[in-house]
Structure formats: structure tokens, C-alpha cells
Amino acid sequence: MPAPRHIGIILDGNRRNGARLGLHDPRQIYDLGARKLDDVLDGCAELAIPAVTLWVFSTDNLERPADQVSGILAATEAKLRALAHDPQIHRQRVRVQAIGKLELLPSSLVAAIRAAREATANYDGMILTIAVAYGKRRSQATGLSSVVE
Structure with missing residues (x-):
């Protein structure tokens, strides 16, 4: 069976996993999730998967409590800064x-x-696409406008 050409991953369950580990600080919880990206990319590289999309933060997430929003955004920012210099x-x-x-x-x-x-x-x-501030309604509207044009 051939490997897929593109994998999309919705990052979900960070708070549940954090609670299971006894973590309560949103930044710590989301940093823990961000660290898993290295393992995911290694696995995709081993399977020669050329494209990975990570849905990190939906527009709906903007309505979460401020500490959760800032935790997600801070972890995302830190990981992106690290990716710019990551030897891997x-x-x-x-x-x-x-x-x-x-x-x-x-x-x-x-x-x-x-x-x-x-x-x-x-x-x-590999192409790594980070979907951030991205939502179902946005993707539907974008798709519809491209059909109309």
C-alpha cells in the first residue's frame, strides 16, 4: 500500500492530556503538544509523505478563555521560531x-x-502547512469564491 501524499492533522486533546498529566498552565500544556511535532515530522519523512498540514488554531478558538488563547498562540509562536532554526x-x-x-x-x-x-x-x-486562525466557514467561503470566479 503506498503512503499518502498529504496528511492533515487536527491538533486536539491538549487540555485533556495536560489534565491527565496534572498540568494546569495552558502554556505548559500547549508547549507539550508542540514538542510532539518533531516525532510527527520524523514519521512522515520515514514514510516519504510529501505534505503535512497541521490545523493548529481555528477561528472558533478565539472565543476560548484568554489564558487558553494566549497559551495556544504563545506555543505556536515559539515552535515556529524554533522551526526557522531547527537542524532537522x-x-x-x-x-x-x-x-x-x-x-x-x-x-x-x-x-x-x-x-x-x-x-x-x-x-x-516536505511541505509543512500550519493552519492557524483557520475555520470551516473561511474554507467554505474561499472555496465558493474560487468557484464563482
Whole structure:
């Protein structure tokens, strides 16, 4: 059976896993989840999967309590900053990109996205797409407008 060409992963269950581990600080909980990305990318590289999309943060998440939103966004920003300099990313020639309503994000997170994108822009290995501030309604509207055009 051939490996899939693209895998989409919805990051969910961080709070449940954090509670199971006795963690209560949202930043710690989401940092723990972000650290799992390395294992995921290693597995995808071993299987020669050329594209991975991580749905990190939906537009609906903006309505969560402020500490959860800031925890998710801070962990995402830290991971993106790390990806820009990660030897594994550069060795595997992973191109990082982001989709979503980036204008809804803090400027520091947008800068981290830009840094990861620019650091990996010329790579031709796996494509890692981070879906952030991305929602079902947005994807439906985008799809509909492309059909109408």
C-alpha cells in the first residue's frame, strides 16, 4: 500500500492530556503538544509523505478563555521560531508555510510565521502547512469564491 501524499492533522486533546498529566498552565500544556511535532515530522519523512498540514488554531478558538488563547498562540509562536532554526527542518529540507486569517494574529506570531517561511522558502522536501486562525466557514467561503470566479 503506498503512503499518502498529504496528511492533515487536527491538533486536539491538549487540555485533556495536560489534565491527565496534572498540568494546569495552558502554556505548559500547549508547549507539550508542540514538542510532539518533531516525532510527527520524523514519521512522515520515514514514510516519504510529501505534505503535512497541521490545523493548529481555528477561528472558533478565539472565543476560548484568554489564558487558553494566549497559551495556544504563545506555543505556536515559539515552535515556529524554533522551526526557522531547527537542524532537522533544514536537513530534511522542509518548507514551512501558513494559511489562515493571519491578520487576526498578534504581530509577533505573524513575524514568527514569516521567519519560518523565509528560512525554508527554497526547500523542496516536505511541505509543512500550519493552519492557524483557520475555520470551516473561511474554507467554505474561499472555496465558493474560487468557484464563482
